[in-house]
Amino acid sequence: MQDALIHHIQKFVQLESHEIDVLESCLGLSQIKKKEHVLQEGQICNTMYFVVKGCMRQYIINSKGTEQTLQFGIENWWITDYLSYHNHVPSHFYIQAVETTDVIAIEKSVLDSLLIQIPKLEKYFRIVAQKAFGAAQMRIKFLFTMSAEERYNHFKNLQPDFVQRVPQYMLASYLDFSAEFMSKIRAGKV
Amino acid sequence: MQDALIHHIQKFVQLESHEIDVLESCLGLSQIKKKEHVLQEGQICNTMYFVVKGCMRQYIINSKGTEQTLQFGIENWWITDYLSYHNHVPSHFYIQAVETTDVIAIEKSVLDSLLIQIPKLEKYFRIVAQKAFGAAQMRIKFLFTMSAEERYNHFKNLQPDFVQRVPQYMLASYLDFSAEFMSKIRAGKV
DNA sequence: TTAAAAACTTGAACTACTTCAAGAAATTCA
DNA sequence: TGAATTTCTTGAAGTAGTTCAAGTTTTTAA
Numbered sequence: 035m036q037d038a039l040i041h042h043i044q045k046f047v048q049l050e051s052h053e054i055d056v057l058e059s060c061l062g063l064s065q066i067k068k069k070e071h072v073l074q075e076g077q078i079c080n081t082m083y084f085v086v087k088g089c090m091r092q093y094i095i096n097s098k099g100t101e102q103t104l105q106f107g108i109e110n111w112w113i114t115d116y117l118s119y120h121n122h123v124p125s126h127f128y129i130q131a132v133e134t135t136d137v138i139a140i141e142k143s144v145l146d147s148l149l150i151q152i153p154k155l156e157k158y159f160r161i162v163a164q165k166a167f168g169a170a171q172m173r174i175k176f177l178f179t180m181s182a183e184e185r186y187n188h189f190k191n192l193q194p195d196f197v198q199r200v201p202q203y204m205l206a207s208y209l210d211f212s213a214e215f216m217s218k219i220r221a222g223k224v
Numbered sequence: 225m226q227d228a229l230i231h232h233i234q235k236f237v238q239l240e241s242h243e244i245d246v247l248e249s250c251l252g253l254s255q256i257k258k259k260e261h262v263l264q265e266g267q268i269c270n271t272m273y274f275v276v277k278g279c280m281r282q283y284i285i286n287s288k289g290t291e292q293t294l295q296f297g298i299e300n301w302w303i304t305d306y307l308s309y310h311n312h313v314p315s316h317f318y319i320q321a322v323e324t325t326d327v328i329a330i331e332k333s334v335l336d337s338l339l340i341q342i343p344k345l346e347k348y349f350r351i352v353a354q355k356a357f358g359a360a361q362m363r364i365k366f367l368f369t370m371s372a373e374e375r376y377n378h379f380k381n382l383q384p385d386f387v388q389r390v391p392q393y394m395l396a397s398y399l400d401f402s403a404e405f406m407s408k409i410r411a412g413k414v
Numbered sequence: 415t416t417a418a419a420a421a422c423t424t425g426a427a428c429t430a431c432t433t434c435a436a437g438a439a440a441t442t443c444a
Numbered sequence: 445t446g447a448a449t450t451t452c453t454t455g456a457a458g459t460a461g462t463t464c465a466a467g468t469t470t471t472t473a474a
Contacts, residue, residue: 092361094365094368094369096368096369097369098463102368102369104361104364104365104368105361115358115361116354116355116357116358116361117355117358117359117361117362118358119354119358120351120354120355120358126362126365127361127365149347153343153346156343156346156347156350157339157346157350159350159354160346160347160349160350160353161310163350163353163354163356163357164306164309164310164349164353165306165307165310166353166357167306167353167356167357167360168305168306168307168308168309168310169307170357170360170361170364171282171294171295171305171306171307171317171360172307172316173364174294174360174363174364174367175284175294175316175317177364177367177400178284178286178292178294178397178400179284179286179287179292181460181461182460182461201420201421201422202421202422203421203422207368210367210368211460211461211462212461212462212463213421213422213423214422214423214424214462214463214464215460215461215462216422217422217423217424218423218424220422220423221423221424223423223424223425224460224461288433371430371431372430372431391450391451391452392451392452393451393452401430401431401432402431402432402433403451403452404432404433404434404452404453404454405430405431405432406452407452407453407454408453408454410452410453411453411454413453413454413455414430414431415474416473416474417472417473417474418471418472418473418474419470419471419472419473420469420470420471420472421468421469421470421471422467422468422469422470423466423467423468423469424465424466424467424468425464425465425466426463426464426465427462427463427464428461428462428463428464429459429460429461429462429463430459430460430461430462431458431459431460431461432457432458432459432460433456433457433458433459434455434456434457434458435454435455435456436453436454436455437452437453437454438451438452438453438454439450439451439452439453440449440450440451440452441448441449441450441451442447442448442449442450443445443446443447443448443449444445444446444447444448
C-alpha cells in the first residue's frame with residue numbers, strides 16, 4: 035500500500051514507471067499502535083512520516099503538564115519536525131499515533147538518496163512544504179481573529195467527521211482553549 | 225545586487241557559473257516604498273518576494289478594523305501567500321513594506337521557467353519552505369505556551385535590533401496582544 | 415464482563431488580557 | 445520648520461477565557 039504515497043506524488047509530478055519501481059523498492063509501510071510515539075521531545079528527528087491510514091499528532095507538554103496538540107496528520111499528510119530534521123537539533127515536540135496508524139516512514143538518508151535518484155521528487159516536496167506553510171499561516175490567522183467558539187464551529191464545518199474521531203481534549207488544545215471550555219461550547223453554555 | 229539571493233541560494237545548493245548567469249539575467253531588483261502594498265486582500269498572489277534590504281510584512285485587517293501582522297520578512301527572507309500562489313485563489317492577506325525595501329520579485333511564470341532551466345533550485349525552495357514551516361510550528365508553540373510578557377521578552381532576546389525597527393503596534397499584533405498592553409509591558413506595569 | 419482507566423461535564427472563583435477614551439510624544443514631509 | 449499625522453502611554457472598567465475540584469460517562473483491556 036505504498037500506492038497511497040505514489041498516488042499523492044502523482045498529483046504534483048508525473049513519475050516514469052522505473053521511478054515508481056525505485057519508490058516501491060525503497061518504501062515500506064509500518065504500523066504505529068495507538069498512543070505509540072515516533073518522536074519524543076529532546077530526540078533528533080531524522081524521519082518523515084506519510085500517513086496512509088489513521089491519524090498522528092504532534093504535541094508538546096506545557097509548563098502545567100498539559101498536552102497541547104500543534105498539528106494533526108491524517109490520510110495523505112506528512113508529519114515531522116522539519117527544524118530538528120534540517121538543523122540536527124533536539125526536537126521540541128512529541129509525535130504520536132492518535133489511533134493505530136499506517137505510515138510510510140522515510141529516514142533522511144533514504145530520502146536524500148531518493149531525491150538524487152528521482153530529482154522530480156524535489157518538486158513534489160517543495161510544493162507540499164509550500165502548501166503546508168500556507169496552511170500554517172491561515173491557521174495563525176484563525177487563531178488571531180476568531181473567538182474560541184468561532185474556531186470550534188469553523189473547524190467543525192471544515193472537518194465534520196474529524197471532530198468525532200479524536201478525543202475532545204486534543205481538539206480543544208489544537209484550537210487553543212481548555213478541554214473544560216470545549217465542553218461548555220458543545221453544551222451551548224457559553 | 226541580486227548577489228544577496230544568489231548568495232542565499234548557494235548556502236543550500238552549489239550553482240554552476242552558467243546557472244548564475246541565467247539567474248542574473250532573469251532577476252531584477254525593485255524598490256518598494258514604505259507603506260506601499262505588493263498584495264492586497266482579494267487579489268491573487270502570483271509573485272514571490274525575496275527581501276534584499278528592508279522589511280516587509282504580511283497582515284490582515286480583523287473584524288474590528290485593526291491590523292494584525294502575521295509575518296515579517298527581513299533580509300534573506302521570502303514573503304508571499306503560498307496558498308493563493310499555488311491554488312490561484314484570492315488572498316486573505318495584505319503584503320506591505322514596513323520601511324522602504326529592496327526586493328527581488330519573481331513572478332510565477334518566470335520562476336516556473338527558472339525551475340526548469342535550473343532544476344537544483346527545486347531543492348533550494350524545498351529546503352526554504354520546509355524550514356519556514358518548521359519556524360511556523362515553533363511560532364505556534366510559543367503562542368500556545370507563553371504569556372504575553374514572555375512572548376515579548378523571548379522575541380526581544382532573539383531579535384533585539386528588530387524591536388526598535390518597527391512600530392510597537394505592529395510587533396504587538398504579531399505577538400498577539402494589544403498595542404496598549406505592549407505599552408504596559410514595556411513600562412513594567414504588568 | 416467487569417474493573418480500571420480515560421474522557422467528559424459542571425459550576426464557582428479567578429485572571430490575563432482587551433477595550434475605550436483622552437492626552438502626550440515622536441515622526442513625517444510640504 | 446512647524447503643522448499634520450502617526451505612534452505611544454495611562455488608568456478604569458469589562459470579559460473571554462482559565463483553573464480547580466468533584467462527579468459522571470465512556471472506553472479499554474484482561
